[in-house]
Amino acid sequence: MLARRLVLILLIAFGGQSATLADADKREQLKNLKSRIASVQRELNSQREKRSSEQKALRTIETRLGELQRQLRNTQNDLDRQQRKLDELATRKRSLNRQREQQEKLIEQQILAAYQLGQEKKLKMLLNQESPDTLSRALVYYDYFNRARAEEIESYRSTIEEISAIEPAIQKETEALEASKEQLSAQRNELAAKQRERAATLAALDAQISTRDQKLNAMRAEQDDLLKLLQAIEEEVANISLPDSYSPFHTRKGKMAWPASGKQLHRFGSRRDGSSLNWNGVVIGSTKGSPVRAIHHGRVVFSDWLRGAGLLIIVDHGGGYMSLYGHNESLLFDTGDWVKAGETIATVGNSGGRSEASLYFEIRKNGRPTNPSQWCRG
The missing domain is CATH 2.70.70.10 (Glucose Permease (Domain IIA))
Known part of the structure; x- marks a missing residue:
């Protein structure tokens, strides 16, 4: 494990050196490094064989506990992020619904106004205009009215489409949130089991180190x-x-x-x-x-x-x-x-x-x- 990490360290260190370094030199350096690493690995493996089974167990348990704590942290961060996304979607949905209601009222008013005005009244009004300027303004007004109504209807259609799209997004985030909660619960259960296992291993180690000299030797090691x-x-x-x-x-x-x-x-x-x-x-x-x-x-x-x-x-x-x-x-x-x-x-x-x-x-x-x-x- 340590040797593999040292190999990674060395590769990273040499990766930052000048790109002009000759390939032959790189190969020779890597060869020397691998030889040294192999020597370190043999030494560490020899030391591990002398350690008690409890020490080996402690290493395994605490390493797994560290991994679990990191996973718990990441899962909790995912959970928080998903909850924020869900809250944002819910807020956006409420805003869209309010916008939809306002648009419906405005369209309703425009439809009512158009109905009251009617095409016959519009024609009669245009024929009764004495001034060409007044006639021109009236035509511009009606064109504007029709365009505004069309734009409002298009905006309303877009709001409806966004509301329709946001529903499955909320469902997706809700499912992801539930999955993260289940994962978090499983990780916490495993963590609790590993903590109990660690307590038992430490008790066995304490029983081994019963004298002052044994404790001193352990600290020196x-x-x-x-x-x-x-x-x-x-x-x-x-x-x-x-x-x-x-x-x-x-x-x-x-x-x-x-x-x-x-x-x-x-x-x-x-x-x-x-x-x-x-x-x-x-x-x-x-x-x-x-x-x-x-x-x-x-x-x-x-x-x-x-x-x-x-x-x-x-x-x-x-x-x-x-x-x-x-x-x-x-x-x-x-x-x-x-x-x-x-x-x-x-x-x-x-x-x-x-x-x-x-x-x-x-x-x-x-x-x-x-x-x-x-x-x-x-």
């Missing part, structure tokens, strides 16, 4: 996984080229907003649960499902589950800078996607085996962690 991932990304992916209009990451130091709202539960450099390990980032306590926003523009270079970090998204900002966002509930962008500063890229969750909702956030420069508080304001 999680740190090693993240470090290996970052090293693989840094070695295989060239820094991205950003448009000239974009501000370099380093120029925004101390000016960027935090990626999520909430209190910092763990600060950069502090001890992890009283162990000898330090936090390489910060943990922000926040509401589950609340937005996680990119602190700066860049390209997503990883969007997947990782032991310890859970559903993790990493953004490369160029110049050797990367930002990492972990423990997410769902990931809203895929590897290779561009993101803008302030754009919602994930939602806060508790993936990676955490009990409470929070965001793990790191900033790295050339692979080395740096204090996020020096970069983000507030």
